[in-house]
Amino acid sequence: MxxxxxxxxxxxxxxxxxxxxxxxxxxxxxxxxxxxxxxxxxxxxxxxxxxxxxxxxxxxxxxxxxxxxxxxxxxxxxxxxxxxxxxxxxxxxxxxxHLPLDSHPTLGNNAAIAEILELENIEALDESERHPIGNIGYLKQAMTPEGFKKYLTERLGFDTIHLNADKNTIQKVGFCTGAAQDYITKAYEQGCDAFISGEVSERTFYEAKELNVHYYACGHHATERxxxxxxxxxxxxxxxxxxxxxxxxxxx
Known part of the structure; x- marks a missing residue:
C-alpha cells in the first residue's frame, strides 16, 4: 500500500x-x-x-x-x-x-519504440526542445521501403500505412508517437530517410512525396501503449x- x-x-x-x-x-x-x-x-x-x-x-x-x-x-x-x-x-x-510520458528517455513511448525497432545512436528530432518530444535513430542495416513497412508491422503489431517517397533505402529514421504527422518537416530538415508516427492526414501524402521522406503511420494507440x-x-x-x-x- x-x-x-x-x-x-x-x-x-x-x-x-x-x-x-x-x-x-x-x-x-x-x-x-x-x-x-x-x-x-x-x-x-x-x-x-x-x-x-x-x-x-x-x-x-x-x-x-x-x-x-x-x-x-x-x-x-x-x-x-x-x-x-x-x-x-x-x-x-x-x-x-501526456507529453512527459512521450519524451522520457527510459520510460517514454519514444524510448520504447527505439528499443522495439532496435534503433541506434538516438538523437533529438528538434534540438531546441528542452525535453525532445521526437527523436532520430539509425537502423543497424539499411532496408528497402517495403521491407521497413513489413518490419514495422511485425514489431508494432499494426497494419502500417506507408506513404511512398523516391528514396530506395532507409537507414536514418525520425519518429514521434501518436498524432505527430506534421513533424515530417522536422524529419526532412534533419535529413531523415523516413518518419514514423501514429496517425496520418490527407496533407501528409503530398508532404512525403514532395519532401522525399517516406512516411509510416503505425497507429496512435499502437505506438503509445x-x-x-x-x-x-x-x-x-x-x-x-x-x-x-x-x-x-x-x-x-
Whole structure:
C-alpha cells in the first residue's frame, strides 16, 4: 500500500512534468482513495478502461490520454460525465501523463519504440526542445521501403500505412508517437530517410512525396501503449504495489 500523494509526487518528479507546456493537465486529474494498493494502466481513460479498473478493484487508473484537454467544453455531461461519475463513485483516482510520458528517455513511448525497432545512436528530432518530444535513430542495416513497412508491422503489431517517397533505402529514421504527422518537416530538415508516427492526414501524402521522406503511420494507440506500462512497472517497483495493464486494441 502507498499514499496517493507519494505516488503523484514521485511521478511528477521522475517525469519532470512541471517543465512541459501541454494540452492537458499532467498528474492527478480526479482524486480518489488516499491509499493505493493496485494500479490499472491503460492508454486512454475510456469507459472500458474504467470498467476494468472497477472490476479489478484498482484504486488508481494510470493513463496517457486523460481528460480536460484544451478547447474542450467545460460542462461535465454526457459521455465524459458518465466516465467521471464512474470514477468518483468507485473512489478511483485518474492520473494522466501526456507529453512527459512521450519524451522520457527510459520510460517514454519514444524510448520504447527505439528499443522495439532496435534503433541506434538516438538523437533529438528538434534540438531546441528542452525535453525532445521526437527523436532520430539509425537502423543497424539499411532496408528497402517495403521491407521497413513489413518490419514495422511485425514489431508494432499494426497494419502500417506507408506513404511512398523516391528514396530506395532507409537507414536514418525520425519518429514521434501518436498524432505527430506534421513533424515530417522536422524529419526532412534533419535529413531523415523516413518518419514514423501514429496517425496520418490527407496533407501528409503530398508532404512525403514532395519532401522525399517516406512516411509510416503505425497507429496512435499502437505506438503509445508502452509508456503507461513502463511507468506502471516503475511505480510498482518503487512502492511495492500491484499493477496491471488493460489493452483495448484501437485500430486508429
Amino acid at each position: 502507498a499514499k496517493l500523494n507519494d505516488i503523484i509526487n514521485w511521478c511528477n518528479s521522475t517525469l519532470k512534468s512541471s517543465e512541459f507546456k501541454d494540452y492537458a493537465p499532467n498528474g492527478l486529474q480526479i482524486e480518489g482513495a488516499q491509499e493505493v494498493t493496485k494500479i490499472l494502466c491503460a492508454v486512454t481513460a475510456s469507459q472500458d478502461a474504467i470498467d476494468a479498473a472497477i472490476a479489478q478493484n484498482a484504486d488508481l487508473l494510470l493513463v496517457h490520454h486523460g481528460y480536460f484537454w484544451k478547447g474542450e467544453a467545460y460542462p461535465i455531461t454526457g459521455m465524459r460525465g458518465n466516465r467521471i461519475r464512474s470514477l468518483i463513485k468507485n473512489d478511483i483516482s485518474l492520473v494522466g501523463y 508502452y509508456g503507461v506500462q513502463r511507468l506502471g512497472k516503475a511505480i510498482s517497483d518503487q512502492f511495492n504495489i500491484e499493477y496491471s495493464y488493460f489493452e483495448l486494441n484501437n485500430p486508429i
